Amino acid sequence: MFRTLLRTSPLVARPSARLFSTSRAVFNSTSHKLNKDSHVYKYLQEGPSTIKYTAEHEWLAIFKDDSAFVGITTYASEALGDVTFVELPEVGDKVEVGDTIGSVESVKSASEIYSPVAGEVVAINDVLESEPQLINTDPIGNGWIAQIKLSDPAAIESSEELLSAEEYENSLSEN
Amino acid sequence: MFRHLESYIRLRPLVLNRTAQRSLNNVQLPFQDDLTAADSDDFGLSDFQHYQESPEIVAKRQELSGFNPTIEDATSNNISKVQEEPISFEEQTKLKRPAIFVSKLSNPYTNLAIEDYVYNNMPIPTESGSNFNRLMFYTNSPCVVIGKNQNPWKEVNIPLLNSLHIPLVRRKSGGGTVVHDMGNVNYSFMTTKAQFDRFQFAELVVEAVNNCQESPHKIQVNERGDIVTVTDGINYKISGSAYKLSKGKSYHHGTMLLNLRLDILGKLLSRDENAIGKVESKASIASVKSKVTNLGLSQLKFIEVVSRGFTNSFGKNETIETHEADEYDQNELFGLTDFVEANTDRSASSFIIDETTELPDEIIKLSDELREWSWRYGSSQSFSHEITNHKLGFTITFHVGKHGVVESFELQFNDPQLLAQEKIEESFEFLQTFVEKGSVHYRGSDIAGFITNDMISDWVGECIDNTV
Incomplete structure (x- = not known):
């Protein structure tokens, strides 16, 4: 997806395609599972009911109370590099699928984050304002960005854009 | 790439001489229309057919009164051809082929709004192998531009800025603060998110400039993706880069200091805390201070060499279309086949934006938003x-x-x-x-x-x- 975001130095020759395919092997071995020690997992005693992913590399942990935590995946966090700033939405913001809910700045790049679901922002992870590096150290866990109260919980199962862990990991190795 | 450029240089005098002959003697050669078409298509010069000279350049050229081998001369006879198929700015932004935009406007809000518009309207190719990449150039009247997530009070000497009536502009990409004036050219390379690469376009710029004999400096890309020149072992930055990634798309834009007033730059970006106070902001991006210098190349030349680099790397392969349009093979006729095969099978559509260009209402709206205090100052953390x-x-x-x-x-x-x-x-x-x-x-x-x-x-x- 991000072809050579990982390059940290300019190359004289540019075998970027090959470079990227080697680094992709690393991605495949990384886990895209929710960190069980994180605040997100412990939000409800029984843990989340479903975890979904998007092609834009966001994850979604849905709980029984029809709220969902949203963040970016390990793949996206590694591709972006050191995160230096996180722009968060505001509690009370109403969002539709695909709306911008914030952005992440890393190495002079501003990357938009999109909401994979419709609903209302009920909580934001304001720890990220002082500790943006949480996006790198625990992207699928304490690096969550916002909690959204779903306006249409039934849409989750019928959505074709929300991928299971297996589908998401397959999409990474296909590219 | 190198081979292409070499052969370009080797063969270039041929076309210029021919043009010179025409313009000096005003001889109406037979098949003149065919000849001019060949000039444009076969020498990869079609990018510049919309290019208009600034009044200074025209004056200078008239002063020299005679033949002055510029790209404009080589393509000036093509204007009539272009006017046959006028294309609006809006149509140009939606083209499903690589395209170059050169803005001759100097209002920074308008230019950033045009950049945003071109970016938002760039189509995303569905099949792999094709690209609808965009390259835009613009030069702003004096202004200070901060990164999306910066604090202007912290980065800029705001009291001095306002006393000089220099606008403060917040862009939508990340990174630090830069000073613009008419001695700077901004380039903006837009592509898909999948093709995003922090270094690719900076490397293209470096190669294009280093291959240009008129460039006073050899330049290189540093580890931050900035373009620098090394003098006496010291790195001097001549171009800063910033990036934006959004759904399916990305851009890399940068400044290129050609002949900037560096003394003013230093003053605008230094704050005497004793006099105007100390600003503390935990959650904002701090600029990385660098020694800077000018490249010293002319704007026209910079735009020309980088456009050519873009066309060589990303231009659409048009060989088949060109041949279909011709009644007979002009390349063979003029013995240029080798040259054509080596160079000119790639082209990018180009468009000049000036005061006469009708801009969509959306651009006016975008530039008004960029002008709002709530965006420029109020969106600070x-x-x-x-x-x-x-x-x-x-x-x-x-x-x-x-x-x-x-x-x-x-x-x-x-x-x-x-x-x-x-x-x-x-x-x-x-x-x-x-x-x-x-x-x-x-x-x-x-x-x-x-x-x-x-x-x-x-x-x-x-x-x-x-x-x-």
Whole structure:
């Protein structure tokens, strides 16, 4: 997806395609599972009911109370590099699928984050304002960005854009 | 790539001589239309057919009164051909092929809005192998441009900026603060998110410039993706880069210091904390200070060589279309087949934006949004600004929250014996009332208006942004 975001130095020759395919092997071995020690997992005693992913590399942990935590995946966090700033939405913001809910700045790049679901922002992870590096150290866990109260919980199962862990990991190795 | 450029240089005099002959002797050659078409398509010069010379260049050329081998000469005869198929700016932005835009406008808000519009309207290719990449050039009248997530009070000498009537602009990409003037050219390379690469376009610029004999400096890309030149072992930055990634798309834009007023740059970006106060903001991007210098190349030349680099790397392969359009093979006719195969099978559509270009309403709307105080200043993260009045012996610290709203302020008296303390405190009472209502924005004129002592209010206004 991000072809050579990982390059940290300019190359004289540019075998970027090959470079990227080697680094992709690393991605495949990384886990895209929710960190069980994180605040997100412990939000409800029984843990989340479903975890979904998007092609834009966001994850979604849905709980029984029809709220969902949203963040970016390990793949996206590694591709972006050191995160230096996180722009968060505001509690009370109403969002539709695909709306911008914030952005992440890393190495002079501003990357938009999109909401994979419709609903209302009920909580934001304001720890990220002082500790943006949480996006790198625990992207699928304490690096969550916002909690959204779903306006249409039934849409989750019928959505074709929300991928299971297996589908998401397959999409990474296909590219 | 190298081979292409070499052969380009080798064969270039051929076409120029022919053009020279025509323009000097005003000889109407037979098949002139066919010849001009070949000039444009076969030599990869079609990018420049919309290019218009600035009045200075025209004057200079007339002064030299005679033949001056510029790209414009080589393509000036093509204007009639272009006018046959006028294409609007909006149509150009939607083209499903690589395209170059050169803005001749100098308003920074308009240029950033055009850049945004071109980016938002760039189609995303569905099949792999094709690209609808965009390259845009623009030069802004003097302004200071901060990164999306920066704090202007912290990065820029705002009082000086406002006293010189230089606009402060916040862009939508990340990174640090840069100063623009007419001696700078901004380039903006847009592609898909999948093709995003921090270094690719900077490397293309470096190669294009280093292959240009007129360039006074050899340049290279550093580890931050900036373009530098090394003199006596010291790195001097001549171009800064910033990036934006959004759904399916990305851009890399950068400044290129050609002949910038570097003395003014230094003054605008240095803050004397003793005089205008200290700004603390945990959650904002700090600029990385670098030594800078100018490349010293002309704007026209820079745009020309980088456009050619873009066309060689990303231009659409048009060989088949060109041949279909021709009644006979002109390349063979003029013995140029080798040259054509080596170079000119790639082209990119180009478009010049000037005062006569009809811009979509959306661009006007975007540029108005960029002009809003709420975007330029108000979208900064929470910060505090501590200013000390040495004459009266007190310090005031403002705490500014989201949307640029003052949350609170506190006074500190450096001399406990100060007789005027009570009077000074009194002059801030009115401000206190309004700050508590949450209705005061961090603008010098707004704050000063609530301070009841004229001397203190002028001083606070000056320290904030020199609007009293």
